[in-house]
Amino acid sequence: MAVLPPPSIGKRYRGRFGPLFGLDRENTRVLLLLLLTSVTGAVDAASYLGLGQVFTANMTGNVAIIGFAAGGAALPLLNSAIALGAFMVGTIVAGRIVRRCDITATWPRQLTVCVGITFAMLLSVFLLWVTQPRAPAPHVIAPLLAFAMGVQGAATKKLSVADLPTTVVTSTLTSLGADSRLAGGTSVRWRRRAGAVAALLAGALAGAGLFQLREAFALVPGLAALAIVLTASRLLPDRELSSAQDFRSGEADSPGTDSSPSTRPS
Numbered sequence: 001m002a003v004l005p006p007p008s009i010g011k012r013y014r015g016r017f018g019p020l021f022g023l024d025r026e027n028t029r030v031l032l033l034l035l036l037t038s039v040t041g042a043v044d045a046a047s048y049l050g051l052g053q054v055f056t057a058n059m060t061g062n063v064a065i066i067g068f069a070a071g072g073a074a075l076p077l078l079n080s081a082i083a084l085g086a087f088m089v090g091t092i093v094a095g096r097i098v099r100r101c102d103i104t105a106t107w108p109r110q111l112t113v114c115v116g117i118t119f120a121m122l123l124s125v126f127l128l129w130v131t132q133p134r135a136p137a138p139h140v141i142a143p144l145l146a147f148a149m150g151v152q153g154a155a156t157k158k159l160s161v162a163d164l165p166t167t168v169v170t171s172t173l174t175s176l177g178a179d180s181r182l183a184g185g186t187s188v189r190w191r192r193r194a195g196a197v198a199a200l201l202a203g204a205l206a207g208a209g210l211f212q213l214r215e216a217f218a219l220v221p222g223l224a225a226l227a228i229v230l231t232a233s234r235l236l237p238d239r240e241l242s243s244a245q246d247f248r249s250g251e252a253d254s255p256g257t258d259s260s261p262s263t264r265p266s
Contacts, residue, residue: 025106026161030192032107032232033156033164034199035225036115040149040167041203042222043122047083047145049208050129050215051138054079056145057153057167059087079138086143090150093117098158112233114155119226121148122219129216163193172196 040057047056054076055061062080069077094114101110125144128136135141153167163172176193179185203221210217 028106028236029159029161030164030195032229033159033161033166034195035229036152036156036166037164037169037196037199038203038206038225039118039122039152039222041200041205042207042218042220042225043145043149043203045204045207045211046215046218046222047142049211050135050218051142052076052079054083054138054142056083056087056142057149059084060168060170062087076138079142082139083142083146086146087150087153090147090152091154093147094151094154098155101158103159106236107233108158111155111158112230114151115226115229115233118148118152119223119230121145121151122223122226126216126219126223129219130214135215163189164196169197169200 044055044057044061047054053065055065062084065075065080066077066084069075069080094117097114098108098110101108121144125141125148129141149167153165156164156166163175165171172193176190176197177183179188180190181187203225206221207218210220
């Protein structure tokens with residue numbers, strides 16, 4: 001299954017993509033991670049609305065559902081537990097793939113491999129789902145989606161980009177409020193944090209809207225975002241991008257500079 005542009009295209013345009021938008025390494029990563037965060041919203045829209053209230057990206061929700069169901073609530077304990085297990089398997093697989101990746105690269109090749117796996121899994125589920133008159137059994141589809149999101153979550157974690165875990169925004173929202181000026185903070189990285197929440201919301205909104213047309217269509221926004229990330233990763237230069245204008249603060253950002261809250265606002 002070909003999910004990447006031909007190498008000749010990547011070589012031809014590689015090195016032009018980053019400077020074209022004037023982004024440094026960190027901000028290029030941020031934009032791609034925001035796209036991946038939108039995938040979470042779309043995938044959870046598909047699974048929660050179409051597979052009987054099962055989360056396949058937000059494992060916090062699944063843990064809560066398992067607890068509720070164990071306490072007697074009429075919720076899908078087994079399907080949520082299966083999704084949770086599949087997600088963990090996905091994190092293990094991705095963890096092994098990215099174990100020795102070069103994190104100084106703008107977007108490590110191993111990370112592209114993991115995004116490709118996520119795309120392939122979502123596309124397989126979409127094709128299986130859209131060709132059926134009704135949604136396939138949740139215990140078949142939910143583990144596949146959860147595995148895919150586990151791969152994505154573990155792979156992106158390797159980049160260690162603050163406030164962008166891509167599969168959950170609880171900690172992002174906590175930081176957004178706790179570090180805000182209303183709380184006496186400096187609102188460090190507030191654009192990135194707000195962007196993550198907006199990206200997940202946009203993915204969920206698009207997924208839920210398309211779900212009304214046909215259940216499987218809820219996955220289309222996620223597939224589109226993954227395709228963009230895969231294409232962009234092929235067009236990025238092999239090495240770290242040069243210093244460029246920081247889109248968050250308007251300050252120059254040198255490669256390798258530590259953008260800690262104490263030295264740089266967002």
